[in-house]
Amino acid sequence: MKKRTLGSSVFVLLVLSIVFWAGCGDSEMTIFEKADFGATKDGTAVDIYTLTNASGMEAKIMTYGATVVSLKVGDRDGKLDDVVLGLDNVGEYEEKSRYFGCIVGRYGNRIGKGKFTLDGTEYTLAVNNGENHLHGGLKGFDKAVWEAEYDGVGLKMHYVSKDMEEGYPGNLDVTVTYTLTDDNELRIDYFATTDKPTVCNLTNHSYFNLAGQGLRDNLDHELMLNADNFTPVDSDLITTGEIRPVKGTPMDFTKPTAIGLRIDDDYEQLKPGGGYDHNWVLNKDGEDMTLAASVYEPTTGRFMEVFTIEPGIQFYACNFLDGSVTGKESRVYKYRYAFCLETQHYPNSPNRPEFPSVVLRPGQEYKTSTIYKFSTK
Ligand code: GLA
Numbered sequence: 001m002k003k004r005t006l007g008s009s010v011f012v013l014l015v016l017s018i019v020f021w022a023g024c025g026d027s028e029m030t031i032f033e034k035a036d037f038g039a040t041k042d043g044t045a046v047d048i049y050t051l052t053n054a055s056g057m058e059a060k061i062m063t064y065g066a067t068v069v070s071l072k073v074g075d076r077d078g079k080l081d082d083v084v085l086g087l088d089n090v091g092e093y094e095e096k097s098r099y100f101g102c103i104v105g106r107y108g109n110r111i112g113k114g115k116f117t118l119d120g121t122e123y124t125l126a127v128n129n130g131e132n133h134l135h136g137g138l139k140g141f142d143k144a145v146w147e148a149e150y151d152g153v154g155l156k157m158h159y160v161s162k163d164m165e166e167g168y169p170g171n172l173d174v175t176v177t178y179t180l181t182d183d184n185e186l187r188i189d190y191f192a193t194t195d196k197p198t199v200c201n202l203t204n205h206s207y208f209n210l211a212g213q214g215l216r217d218n219l220d221h222e223l224m225l226n227a228d229n230f231t232p233v234d235s236d237l238i239t240t241g242e243i244r245p246v247k248g249t250p251m252d253f254t255k256p257t258a259i260g261l262r263i264d265d266d267y268e269q270l271k272p273g274g275g276y277d278h279n280w281v282l283n284k285d286g287e288d289m290t291l292a293a294s295v296y297e298p299t300t301g302r303f304m305e306v307f308t309i310e311p312g313i314q315f316y317a318c319n320f321l322d323g324s325v326t327g328k329e330s331r332v333y334k335y336r337y338a339f340c341l342e343t344q345h346y347p348n349s350p351n352r353p354e355f356p357s358v359v360l361r362p363g364q365e366y367k368t369s370t371i372y373k374f375s376t377k
Pocket of ligand 1 (some may be wrong): 098109237314320339342
């Protein structure tokens with residue numbers, strides 16, 4: 001990995017700017033730009049890439065954590081606003097990120113007690129959330145500097161997670177491709193292979209607020225989750241193995257419902273995470289891309305749909321944000337100021353044989369995709 005000193009990087013602005021014109025019509029356009037984004041504390045250079053589509057929607061993605069740093073999307077009057085939380089520089093991400101916008105790996109969400117058994121061998125993972133393993137451990141994929149390459153269509157990010165990194169068996173070779181389409185979709189394609197049996201569950205951890213990042217809480221956003229069931233958790237937010245119908249509970253988002261309407265209801269599942277912080281079991285018929293969720297923000301008219309191949313989605317209402325992090329544009333990230341919709345296999349699956357398998361073996365390909373699509377109403 002190339003090294004760059006912090007001093008030299010601070011004043012270097014745009015390093016490279018390339019414009020690609022794709023397709024035949026003038027409306028088919030993706031502008032791609034690469035710039036220096038400083039360096040990590042150990043001096044590893046970090047770059048930031050900007051993708052802009054025909055309607056001006058813009059995604060900025062950096063190589064540290066393969067992280068979506070900003071996402072500018074139009075409202076019903078065409079006014080662009082940044083709809084994801086993020087920080088000003090790499091140093092801040094290293095110090096105070098709450099997984100803002102990153103790729104989470106090798107395993108998204110929690111693995112109980114940081115242990116699992118695969119083919120008769122017990123593996124002990126790094127423990128970083130009470131007694132449990134969360135989002136890949138102490139140094140998950142969110143804290144790695146990825147290699148990046150723009151192939152004329154998408155931004156391909158590459159990372160090799162070494163055998164026994166954070167306790168996981170096998171060298172895992174991962175490619176995540178971000179594509180911004182002219183249909184206002186941010187598409188994320190995940191691909192991985194391993195040289196030993198392992199577990200793998202990758203996701204993106206963007207914190208959305210469709211009213212604009214860091215301006216207000218999420219409570220008036222109207223959420224729909226295409227899920228008749230969810231996976232209840234214990235007091236440590238570890239899935240218990242149960243799959244429970246949402247019907248008649250505050251977990252029912254089968255029809256668009258304001259996030260704030262029932263979030264503080266006296267329902268035992270809303271106690272462990274202080275609100276919504278659960279995996280929903282998506283209604284699916286096979287492994288095709290299906291609509292998992294939609295969110296509407298009434299003041300701006302912004303509408304986001306989430307499509308995925310994955311069987312589950314973590315809806316986290318940011319109950320752990322507490323105003324202690326100041327992010328981009330000097331905005332303070334207060335209680336419930338955003339929401340995450342992390343497409344995934346179910347949390348703690350390595351310890352739950354009844355859940356869809358997360359085991360990846362040599363010769364197999366881990367392949368999954370998620371689309372965040374934006375429009376207005
Ligand atoms: C996930 C978890 C939450 C929390 C956030 C990160 O969504 O489910 O409990 O850990 O990530 O802060």
